[in-house]
Amino acid sequence: MGRFRHLSADEVRALLMAFAAPAYVEHHGLSAGTVNTNVRVETVDGPRFMRVNEGKSQEDVAREAAIIAHVAARGVSSPLPLRTPAGEPFAVSLHSGAIVSLFPWVAGRTLRRAEVLPRHAYEVGQALAILHRTSDDFTDRRPGRYEPDEIDRRYARLQTATATGDRSIDQELAASLAVLGPELAALRRDRSPNLPVGLIHGDLFIDNVLWSEDDSTFRALLDFEQASWGHLAYDLAVTTLAWCFGRDDFRVDVTTALLAGYAEKRPPTREEWRSFVPELRFAACRFAVTRITDVHQRAGLGAPPGKDYRRYLLRLQRIHQHASDGTFGPPQSRR
Numbered sequence: 001m002g003r004f005r006h007l008s009a010d011e012v013r014a015l016l017m018a019f020a021a022p023a024y025v026e027h028h029g030l031s032a033g034t035v036n037t038n039v040r041v042e043t044v045d046g047p048r049f050m051r052v053n054e055g056k057s058q059e060d061v062a063r064e065a066a067i068i069a070h071v072a073a074r075g076v077s078s079p080l081p082l083r084t085p086a087g088e089p090f091a092v093s094l095h096s097g098a099i100v101s102l103f104p105w106v107a108g109r110t111l112r113r114a115e116v117l118p119r120h121a122y123e124v125g126q127a128l129a130i131l132h133r134t135s136d137d138f139t140d141r142r143p144g145r146y147e148p149d150e151i152d153r154r155y156a157r158l159q160t161a162t163a164t165g166d167r168s169i170d171q172e173l174a175a176s177l178a179v180l181g182p183e184l185a186a187l188r189r190d191r192s193p194n195l196p197v198g199l200i201h202g203d204l205f206i207d208n209v210l211w212s213e214d215d216s217t218f219r220a221l222l223d224f225e226q227a228s229w230g231h232l233a234y235d236l237a238v239t240t241l242a243w244c245f246g247r248d249d250f251r252v253d254v255t256t257a258l259l260a261g262y263a264e265k266r267p268p269t270r271e272e273w274r275s276f277v278p279e280l281r282f283a284a285c286r287f288a289v290t291r292i293t294d295v296h297q298r299a300g301l302g303a304p305p306g307k308d309y310r311r312y313l314l315r316l317q318r319i320h321q322h323a324s325d326g327t328f329g330p331p332q333s334r335r
Contacts (some may be wrong), residue, residue, distance in 0.1 A: 005037050005052060009315070011095040012041055013107065019102050020084050021048060026335030036225070036295060037098075040105070047105035048082075052098045053225070058090060061099055061226075063140065065089030067227045074134040076127070077220045079104045099115035108210040108219040113246075116206065117217065117255035120141065121243050122219045124209055125261025128201065128239055131221070132232045132266050144228030151286050154293050155184060168297055176292075176313055180285055182186050183316065187282050192275040200235035201227035205242040233272040236262055237279040239330070240313055243288070249318050250327060259333040268330075278326050280319045288312035 013024040022045035030038040037052035053061050065081045072078050081089040082102045091100050111120060158177055162169045169177075201208075203226040210219040236259075244255040262268075268276075291309035322328065 003173050005054075005096070005098070007039060009097070011093055012039070012143075014095065015050065015093060015100050015102070016041065016043065016048075017093055018084055020085050021082065021102060022046075037057060041102075046220065048080075049103040049105050051077060051092075051101045051103070053090070053101060054098075056099060056225070058092075061090045061101060061280065062088070062109070063102075063142075064224050065228065066140065067138075068224050070138055071131055071134045071224075076134060077218070078224065079106050079220060101314070106210055106220050108212055109217060110207045110209065111211060112335045115208060116254060118253045120211070120215070121254045121258035122203070122261035123240065124243055124264075126265050127209070127218065127221055128204060129265030131201060132198050134236070135232075138199050138229075141197075141229040144200070144226055144230055145224070146202070146212060146286055146290065147230075148184075148191075148282070151289050152184060154289050155180060155211040158289075158292065173292065173296070176288070176309065179234055179313060179316075180288060183281065183285055187285065188280060189280040191282060192271060192278070195231045195233050195272055195275055195279075195295070196269060197230060198232050200230045200232060202230065202235060204227060204235070204239040204240065231279065232266075233268065233276055233279045234283060236268070237283040237289075238278065240280065241283050241312070243302070245311075245315055245318075248314065250322060252327060255327060256331050259328075263331060273330055277319060277323045280328060282314060284312045284316040290317070 007027065009024065009027070009030075012027045016022070016024050022043035025042040025044060027039050027041040027050070030040055037056050039050040039052075041048045041050050068078050068080055072080055080102065080103075084088050084091055089101065090097070091102070095101055097264060108188045131174075157176070157226075159181070162174050162177060167225070201221065201224065203223060204221065208221065208223045209218060210222055240255060240258060243258055244250050246254075288309045291307055291312060296309055
């Protein structure tokens with residue numbers, strides 16, 4: 001579960017007061033997220049979503065709020081963070097010093113992987129393209145936290161731990177690092193530096209899209225904390241890895257639907273299609289490495305289950321197997 005700290009009733013009550021929100025009734029933690037503490041708070045005027053922003057600065061949280069406001073004003077469906085009477089999109093807990101965001105509660109549910117159908121993937125592809133099209137007049141063009149140099153630094157730390165006999169590096173993990181090292185080295189050559197850039201979500205996983213209770217209607221994109229300026233094709237790659245992989249391989253019907261939905265709203269350039277497989281490979285490596293450092297090595301510290309780094313190594317293997325068979329090419333080119 002993504003619950004890394006306990007919030008007392010008094011702390012939650014005080015945070016609601018900081019936002020001038022309705023009075024507290026009760027709260028409980030949510031089994032969502034990899035890093036943050038997420039809480040459903042019941043108030044006298046209905047539920048709210050509270051997030052403790054673990055490991056982030058006030059500037060980070062304010063930037064996320066600015067991104068959400070920007071894209072929501074341009075047609076992207078996403079709940080806006082609530083603001084304090086002073087206009088801040090966060091409050092600082094007097095109990096713990098935590099930086100806390102509060103959001104409206106949007107009714108609906110997220111899908112389970114087994115429930116994903118081509119129609120869902122098509123709508124997600126369209127929603128991502130609409131988000132990317134909001135980039136032109138967005139002025140904060142700082143990259144995200146997980147650029148290649150950060151992944152290289154994390155990998156280097158893991159390699160150092162391996163070389164020094166760190167007991168946290170078991171035999172299976174050492175073998176996985178032996179796969180990731182050459183792949184990351186090859187990607188420094190294979191990725192194109194000249195792809196279109198813009199505002200990206202960076203983390204559009206299945207649990208970051210909200211649907212109606214009967215899953216018939218797309219409701220909202222959630223969790224923009226990793227949103228930044230970056231390669232649009234990389235963001236599409238992240239979304240493809242998240243939505244289109246089944247039990248042990250990519251689902252061709254779902255992959256085709258997602259890429260078709262995206263291309264309908266924002267047709268990728270020829271260079272983006274040519275470079276899509278390297279972007280998929282980098283996305284697989286990025287999530288394998290961060291799953292190791294943020295989940296696998298935090299086992300027993302509250303890290304959520306179901307985020308196994310080996311699933312991304314399997315994705316990487318399948319990407320290589322499908323690299324030339326058209327699975328990841330323009331939908332109209334398939335027969």
